[in-house]
Amino acid sequence: MDYPVWHIPEFGGGLLIAIIAVVHVYVAHxxxxxxxxxxxxxxKGLIEGSDAILAYCKKHTxxxxxxxxxFGSLTGVAIWFVIALTNPTATLTLIHTYGFxxxxxxxxxxxxxxxxxxxxYTFGKMNSRDHxxxxxxxxxxxxxxxxxINAIIGSMLTPGDWLETQNFWDGFFNPSFWPALFFRALLGFSFAGLFGFFTASFSRDPEIRDGLARYNAMxxxxxxxxxxxxGWWYFSILPEGPQAMIMGWNAEIxxxxxxxxxxxPAILALALLMTLKLPPSVRRWVALILLILGQVQMGGFEWTREAARRxxxxxxHTYSNQIHPQDIERINEQGWLKIAKWVENxxxxxxxxxxxxxxLFYGQCFSCHSVxxxxxxxxPLTAKFSVFGLDAQLDGQGKIRNYMPPFAGTGEERLALASYIVEELHGGDKPFYGAAGEADVAGAVEAAKVPTPVDIPPFDKKKDEYVLLAWNNLGMHCISDSDRWWxxxxxxxxIFAQLVRRGDVPELVTEGVTITYEVEEGFRNPSDHVEFWDFADKLxxxxxxxxxxxxxxxxxxxxDLDAERRAFHADLIPVVxxxxxxxxxxxxxFTVKAVDSETGEVLATTRTVAPTTTEMGCRNCHGGEWRVAVVAGFTGETSRDVLxxxxxxxxxxxxxxxxxxxPVLCQSCHADPVLGTEGNPEILNFPAALHGWHANYLTGREEDACAACHPNDPIGPTRCLRGIHDDIGVTCVNCHGTMEDHALSLLKKEDEAGKKGAARLMKNLAPRTVDSLAEVNGRTPWLQEPDCLNCHVGFEPPETMDGFNKWTADGSELFRNRRDDMDAxxxxxxxxxxxxIYPxxxxxxxxxxxxNIPPMQYMGEAKQMGKDGNCNVCHVNTEYTAADMAHHPGGFR
Structure with missing residues (x-):
């Protein structure tokens, strides 16, 4: 940040160093x-009196x-040259600290x-003892x-107390000093044998050649x-982070x-092979292969050690992009571009x-990434992302998978970096809807919509004896039509329904009737559109x-009749x-009818929607396109990337x-009350895992974070929040909290239950609706949700629009399960x-x-049933006052 960096796009800073360093350290060892x-x-030659061995030793020298x-000196100077140009901050720190x-x-x-x-030059000219x-x-x-050098390099991986004391000797004799010294010395001795094989393979004396082969094998x-x-000693003293990196936490290692x-083991096997009597040409080739394997061994060790620091x-002390951890907060507040010294913008x-x-890319990414x-x-690492997706990826960078440093800068700078990579390096952004390059997103969404007639059944208040009410209980069911994969x-x-026999005292009818349902034409063959039935047995x-x-x-x-709730229901209807x-x-x-079970007479008819969508935004970050009508559905590309x-x-x-x-059912491992799966009791339930992970990538946002995944984008084809709350400006975050709040409420309950992983996902999340994590009330997903009465205290109009953090006690208190004060x-x-919610x-x-079909059918207006004096929908010829209201207080409003 304080120094300019040498940019060669095709190499990147890391590769430039690696190319020279891996060769140099091989020779240095x-x-x-x-x-x-x-x-x-x-x-050995002197003791055995062998002039041939002494001659070999001189040639080898x-x-x-x-x-x-x-060669070693030249590559050593080259390392200094490259590190000074690609990471001058770290180089200067090493010089200042370890100049002596x-x-x-x-x-x-x-x-x-x-x-x-x-x-x-004195070989054979100086007496043997002095030589x-x-x-x-x-x-x-x-x-x-x-x-x-081992001390200095070791301190870069395991600085120990030097981070606090800045004391030379604390850094010099760092925790990995002794195991690294012994390991590197053994590498050097082994390499001596490898190069000895190579030079000895050119000896013309078969006896000397074979003898030296056995000697070099030793x-x-x-x-x-x-x-x-x-090596195990070396590994065991490393901190947890580097150990995790080496064990595969960073797949690149x-x-x-x-x-x-x-x-x-390959070197060991070929070294033992060299002890056999081999033809000279074969021996030379094996010796050359051993030298190559030695370079592979050295390169593997050095690359692993270097990458373990990530x-x-x-x-x-210093991130790979030359930023100090203690400066991150300041940079995030002021902006990287305003603080960096070598920028134009x-x-x-x-x-x-x-x-x-x-x-921003050259300042924060180029030290590790080439173009x-x-x-x-x-x-290839960013090819799947839209600007939104890459911005989210940068937001979460370094929080959970901390082998990359966190992005340092403002949200505007983060978006600029994402835009540069997606729009300039990849040539364009991916719209949320429509085909790639779609100019008119709104037009693409509207073109995908297929409206069907909304025929409202008739109702005569003077003649009709029954009122049939029907509804979907969730308001929107989301489908992941990725069944081939997961x-x-x-x-x-x-779908639920209740049949009311009208009268001065209305009656709920549960006997002697059959409630039927049927979806409108065009939706009766979902198996033609999704693969669910092909994989239901596996899932x-x-x-x-x-x-x-x-x-x-x-x-x-x-x-079917639910006798306790006095309602009819049809569960898990597979509509798409x-x-x-x-x-x-x-x-x-869906058309819903109440039919007399004995006579077959249709007593009442109504209609209701069964809202269901595949507009789930996984592809916004996981790549791929929409599968259906450029607005919804999962392609194989998206589904594969998720896995x-x-x-x-x-x-x-x-x-x-x-x-x-x-294919896999996510909830087969992650418990989920909505499907009733127990999963693996040791890991997070599905909503906690899903929201907890993604919350780290979608911080500082409002309802746009919800709409990125859930089908409620204001320009999208579904817009599932579509009731009166939407009309008055209530959004997802008013009830469920921001993404951070929502995730923390789920994770805290899991953390209290001792679930591993919860603390890790919570570590970098801060609540925004309340002041501290201690104030967040943990909850069970699907069963503990915001209560309507949080805002509608005493069923009165709300004075606040804050439903977060006050949860229903269990599923019986959920709006979708609750009944009126008469349990009717x-x-x-x-x-x-x-x-x-109506309207x-x-x-x-x-x-x-x-x-709005039921209220339009029975009252001619889209509003809550019975509102504005419409009690006579069910209560025939009866006058009521506020004191008579039995459904719940305030019902006459």
Whole structure:
């Protein structure tokens, strides 16, 4: 942030360092182990009186000198050059902190150069004892260099007390110093054997060649075996974060860790193979393969170690993008562009939005990501996102999966960065609705809608004996029509009805009648539109006939009596929002009739909607397009990505299972009261897990966070909140709280139950409706919801619009289950469905008053049943006063 950074888009900062560093450290470790190899090999030749071994040692020394001193020195300087250009902040910190250590290491390195030159040029010219002493000096200086550098590099991963004390020795002798020193020394000794194999394979003397092969095998294999306990020691002292990274928390590390683990036994096996009598050409090829495997081993180790520091370049001190953790809050308040020293755009405008986003990308992303390159290419990683989706991803970055630093900056800057990546690097945004590049989103939504006639049955107050009230109990049922891959809710709509015999004292009729229902034409073959029936046995363990739901109900049938509630119901009707002719209609109409069970006479008829939608916004972040009419439904691309992300985060194999024809029901693992599943009792219930995770990515928002996933976008084709509350400006957050509040109420109940994972999801969430987490009341999803009487105290008009944090005690108190004070009429019979309270919106585009048919039928006006003196809908020829109201207080209003 304080220094300019060298930009080569195709490489990215990390790859530039890695290319040079991995090669350099391979040679540098050889320089350490190889020094002792030279001394002991020369000593072996002297003891055995073998001129051939001494001659080999001299030739090997020349190769060793050229490789370690010349090539090694050049690559060492190159590392300094690259790190200073790609991460100057971290480089400067290391220089300021360990300047004395670096200077000491350079002195040791100078000693290496002098000693090795003397050693080579005096080979055979100096007496053997003094010559061996020079070789020992070289090894001492080499090991001393490792000693110093190991301390500095180790402190970048495990700074220990240095973070608090800033004391040189606390950082130098950091927690990983000793295990890392032993591990690296063993690597160097093993590499000495690998390079010894290579140079010995060119010997023309078969006896010497075979003898040196056995000798080099000892150098290679013994350190490899000792590296196992040493490596475990090294791993065990690492903090929890780096351990988790190495164990696969960051999937990008996995290939390199596997390379380290796979190359080591391969080297061991080939080293033992080299002890056999092999043809010279074969021996050379095996020796070359061993050198390559050594580079793989070194690269795997270094890449794993480097990546284990994420999201830091200096653990706990400096993020990989040169930002200090303690500066994040200040940057978020003031803005990164205003604080950074090497930027042109201090303010974001419509004209410079993408240019500002580019500066943010190079300042905060380029240290790890390339553009179209080989290392962490940003293009495939962000290809699925819309601007909204990437903005959400940046919002949650570093909160739960903390291998990336958090985005630092204002919300406006975060959006500019997302816009730059999506619009400039990928060439355009993805609209929420319509095909990619759709210019007229509203037009696309309207074109997808398929309205059907809204025929309101007749009613004569003077003649008709019965009033039949019907409703859907939830106000909207959401379907994930992704059954081939996974499902969270199947086609399953519930319809209720109550039959009233009119009179001075009306009577609820529950005997001698049959209540029938049938969906309008065009919605009677849902199996033609979704794959639910093809996978119901896998998902729910039920073999179903086509167009029959999980409770045995089809699209036409008879309702069942709930004697306790004195209401009829048809459960889990498998209606879908796809008319046979194509398009989208989330408000299919059902005709409900009351029929005399003995005579077959139709006593009363009404109609109601069974609202159901597939406008669930997973594709806004998980990629893919809408499956149906460019406004709704899940494509395979979206569904697969949801599973792939779940697998990556939780180390599951759900995508593999789905590809093998075994889709998953989300609630088979995550308990959920709405489906009655118990799931795994040790993990979060489904609503807590789902909202808890996504709340971390949708902070600081209002109802737009809800509409991103739920079907209530104001320009969307469903708009499920469509009752009187919507008309007066009440939104999702008035009742359920903001995304953070909603998630915390679910997570807190799970945390109190000891569920693992709840605290992790709550860690970075702060409530917004109340002052602290302690004030949030935990709740059980679906059963504990905002109570109507939170706002309508005493059934009076509300003085406040805040329903959050005061929950029903259980499911019996829910609006959809509650009855009037006489335990007679259900509340929804007169007031309409949850989220669609009368009067419901008339401008849905699917036909006026689809949600208001009962009040329009019986009162000629869209309003609560009986309102404004319309008690005579049921109470014939009777005058009532406020004192007579028996349904609930204030009913006459």
């Amino acid at each position: 050889l320089a350490v182990g190889g020094g002792l190899f030279l001394v002991l090999t020369e000593r 020349k190769f060793f000198l050229l490789l370690t001193m010349v 250590a670096w200077a000491t290491e350079w002195v040791f390195f100078l000693g290496e150069i002098v000693a090795l030159l003397v050693y080579y 061996l002493t020079v070789g020992k000096l070289y090894f001492f200086f080499g090991f001393a260099s490792l000693f110093m 150098w290679t294999c013994i350190p490899l075996v000792l590296m196992v306990p040493t 996995v290939p390199f860790t596997r390379a380290l683990l796979a190359s080591s 999201p830091y370049v200096l653990a706990g 201090r303010e974001i405008t419509d004209d410079n939005r993408l240019a500002a986003g580019r500066e 179209g390159g080989l290392s962490n290419d940003i293009l 499902t969270l809710l199947p086609p399953a709509n519930d 729910f363990g039920a073999t179903l006939q086509k167009n029959v739901g999980l409770a045995g109900k089809g699209l036409i049938g008879d309702m 929002p796809y008319p046979d002719g194509g398009g989208f209609n989330p408000y299919p109409l 792939a992300v779940h697998d990556k985060i939780n180390k599951t194999d759900l995508l593999k299972l789905a590809e093998q024809g075994e 009429l259900m509340c929804e019979a007169c007031h309409g469905s949850t989220h669609a 419901a919106r008339e401008d849905s585009g699917y036909g006026a008053n689809r949600d």
